[in-house]
Amino acid sequence: MIKTVAIGLWVCIIALGSLMLAIKIGSQPKAVAATEDTAPTIDYDRTDVMSVPILADGKVNGYIIAQLVYTVDSKVKNKLTVPLGLFVNDEVFNAFFGSYSDTKQIERIKFEDVKQKIIDGVNQRFPEPVIKDLMVEQFNYIPADQVRDMNKVK
Incomplete structure (x- = not known):
């Protein structure tokens, strides 16, 4: 039973970490968009x-x-x-x-x-x-x- 709870917590931590990483990467400005605006x-x-x-x-x-x-x-x-x-x-x-x-x-x-x-x-x-x-x-x-x-x- 402890193994099942530990695996469940591990999956939740991985899911939360990947969500935070996706938000952080998605909020960064793209360098390509800046060059398109200046053309x-x-x-x-x-x-x-x-x-x-x-x-x-x-x-x-x-x-x-x-x-x-x-x-x-x-x-x-x-x-x-x-x-x-x-x-x-x-x-x-x-x-x-x-x-x-x-x-x-x-x-x-x-x-x-x-x-x-x-x-x-x-x-x-x-x-x-x-x-x-x-x-x-x-x-x-x-x-x-x-x-x-x-x-x-x-």
Whole structure:
């Protein structure tokens, strides 16, 4: 009978020891998970199709029609409480509205300069940089005369 009680106690001690070891090993942070968290994840999004009027001498000379694609760090984007697209649309509009009073200047737009201006403008509004790159999906200039002619009923 003493042998049976001793074997029972031995089994209980082994079971309790293995349970404690499993809890201790399971609570330690894993080194693999730490390296996964530091790897940057890039995501992309599109702006709305925007039409920005080009004004000169108090009248509309034409419209820039643009749609851009921007890449963002998804971890930083997930921390934001406001939609990022609103800020990008605002910076795109500000980059073109009032900047080109002579429609001939539109033909000589260097997108690299405009692109950097938009990226810097958006990133300045946040504590850490969000926008990584900006690419053109659509970019057109339509003179106001063509828009007026499209609206005429024939």
